Amino acid sequence: MKKHIAIDIGASSGRLISGILNDGKIELEEIYRFDNKITKKEANDFWDIDTLFDEIITGLKVAKKNGIDECTLGIDTWAVDYVLVDYEGNRMQEVYAYRDDRTEKAILNIAKKISIEEIYEKTGIQFLQFNTLFQLSVHDKDELKKAHKILLVPDYLYYRLTGEFISEKTNASTTQLLNISTKEYDQDLLKLIGVKREQFATLFDPGKVVKKVIPNLRDQYDLPQCEVICVASHDTASAVLGVPGTNNKFAYLCSGTWSLMGVEMAHPIVNAQTYAKNYTNEWGAYNTYRFLKNIMGLWLIQEVRRNLKTEISFTDLTKEAERITPFQFLINCNDACFLRPENMIKEIQNYCRRTGQLVPSTGGELARCIFDSLALTYRKTLEEINVITGYSIESLHVVGGGVKNELLCQITANVTQIPVVAGPIESTALGNLLVQMISCGDLENILEARKVIIKSFAIKTYQPIKIKNLDEVYKRFIQLVGTN
Numbered sequence: 001m002k003k004h005i006a007i008d009i010g011a012s013s014g015r016l017i018s019g020i021l022n023d024g025k026i027e028l029e030e031i032y033r034f035d036n037k038i039t040k041k042e043a044n045d046f047w048d049i050d051t052l053f054d055e056i057i058t059g060l061k062v063a064k065k066n067g068i069d070e071c072t073l074g075i076d077t078w079a080v081d082y083v084l085v086d087y088e089g090n091r092m093q094e095v096y097a098y099r100d101d102r103t104e105k106a107i108l109n110i111a112k113k114i115s116i117e118e119i120y121e122k123t124g125i126q127f128l129q130f131n132t133l134f135q136l137s138v139h140d141k142d143e144l145k146k147a148h149k150i151l152l153v154p155d156y157l158y159y160r161l162t163g164e165f166i167s168e169k170t171n172a173s174t175t176q177l178l179n180i181s182t183k184e185y186d187q188d189l190l191k192l193i194g195v196k197r198e199q200f201a202t203l204f205d206p207g208k209v210v211k212k213v214i215p216n217l218r219d220q221y222d223l224p225q226c227e228v229i230c231v232a233s234h235d236t237a238s239a240v241l242g243v244p245g246t247n248n249k250f251a252y253l254c255s256g257t258w259s260l261m262g263v264e265m266a267h268p269i270v271n272a273q274t275y276a277k278n279y280t281n282e283w284g285a286y287n288t289y290r291f292l293k294n295i296m297g298l299w300l301i302q303e304v305r306r307n308l309k310t311e312i313s314f315t316d317l318t319k320e321a322e323r324i325t326p327f328q329f330l331i332n333c334n335d336a337c338f339l340r341p342e343n344m345i346k347e348i349q350n351y352c353r354r355t356g357q358l359v360p361s362t363g364g365e366l367a368r369c370i371f372d373s374l375a376l377t378y379r380k381t382l383e384e385i386n387v388i389t390g391y392s393i394e395s396l397h398v399v400g401g402g403v404k405n406e407l408l409c410q411i412t413a414n415v416t417q418i419p420v421v422a423g424p425i426e427s428t429a430l431g432n433l434l435v436q437m438i439s440c441g442d443l444e445n446i447l448e449a450r451k452v453i454i455k456s457f458a459i460k461t462y463q464p465i466k467i468k469n470l471d472e473v474y475k476r477f478i479q480l481v482g483t484n
Helices: 049-065 106-111 116-123 132-138 141-146 153-162 169-175 187-193 215-221 235-241 272-276 299-307 314-322 344-354 363-389 406-416 427-440 446-456 470-481
Strands: 004-009 013-022 025-035 038-041 044-047 070-076 082-085 149-152 209-212 225-229 250-255 258-265 280-283 289-296 395-399 420-422 460-462
Touching: 004 049, 004 153, 004 235, 004 427, 013 049, 013 427, 025 049, 025 427, 025 446, 049 070, 049 153, 049 215, 070 153, 070 235, 070 427, 082 132, 082 153, 106 116, 106 132, 116 187, 116 272, 132 169, 132 187, 149 153, 149 169, 153 209, 153 225, 169 280, 225 427, 235 250, 235 258, 235 280, 235 289, 235 427, 250 363, 258 363, 289 363, 299 314, 299 344, 299 363, 314 363, 314 406, 344 363, 363 406, 363 470, 395 406, 406 420, 406 460, 406 470, 427 446
Parallel strands: 004 070, 070 225, 250 395, 395 420
Antiparallel strands: 004 013, 013 025, 038 044, 082 149, 209 225, 250 258, 258 289, 280 289, 420 460
């Protein structure tokens, strides 16, 4: 029975999860969990990349002590952030976090040199101020010139484990530097920001073997014999692979700090309409595209909870929200004011005040405001996807941490008026593991893998309940947020 390990790192935590295929079902076991957070040094925000690597090593040591002597291994993390490596193979600088405000005016500055419409035509990627294109555009030019390689975070961790430089495709596409027609880094955009193609590694497909863990590392720390496999290293790409949808009439919602909502496509959609609506065509595993929109997700409630003066669990906040009359307070979840405010509570209250609404004051009211607004945003996004793709979405698959929020799942079903299929929670680690299993021959393809997920994990369906004044509420929401 082959053993596989997913290293899955998010903005607040990371973990190593082992997976095996046993009697037609996938069995998961968490081996090790660790914290992750943005650290501030002087005026900037960074990731502690060395600590993350040390935690991976610690987790692999635990795996060995737990009896895993041999396995495959894959890594997924968040997207867009990068590491500069010099010609001696050493990290050159601290790793900027995407929420750092250095890119606040980057899109405007780039637009002075090249139209943003042309960038979208080249890449098919939506405009977010923290995309790697804009991060590199404001990076110190002398430091960039000295860099031998520019690696995204999971590619750097692969390098530390194996000594090999790779540029995994699903994550590389989020940089807004890949040309959607040539399937390569775009020379015009590279020249625009002062970097060269050779500073990026060879593009790697998910499922391709990278190398074994460096023998010295294995011997020094008594690690398992690990064959490292390139998985879909963008956590959203892995999460979508873990969606148990078996037909082409479903949309997915990867619900966590961000809400990533879209459909899986065989071809990208790049036109004036998708540009105007700011949809993205991120590359997926197995020759697919993730046609989706980024929506500010549970970050909103995470920050509200952090700003509350009293300690309260997410469960209790949700229970309080259940008792609040729905749709009293609505916000545009994607408004830039919510990206990184000093105080999320005050920002939401100020937004409601500015827009002539009642102002939420309690934790329950704030939570209800967020959940209602997210659900309405999901409906708006689904309607746009239906029009753009010509699909008629029949169900919405929710995966990730948001699966645990039963209230939000039910509100979403009620507002969208389609079934919401919730689960599995561990879709990102699952997607990571599925690529390893397919690469090793445990599973034939992703369709078979998704059928195995349905057999292996508890999945709950929320049927829509009719709301009398839904049309009026939705009209008011659209007037509030606009059509884009």
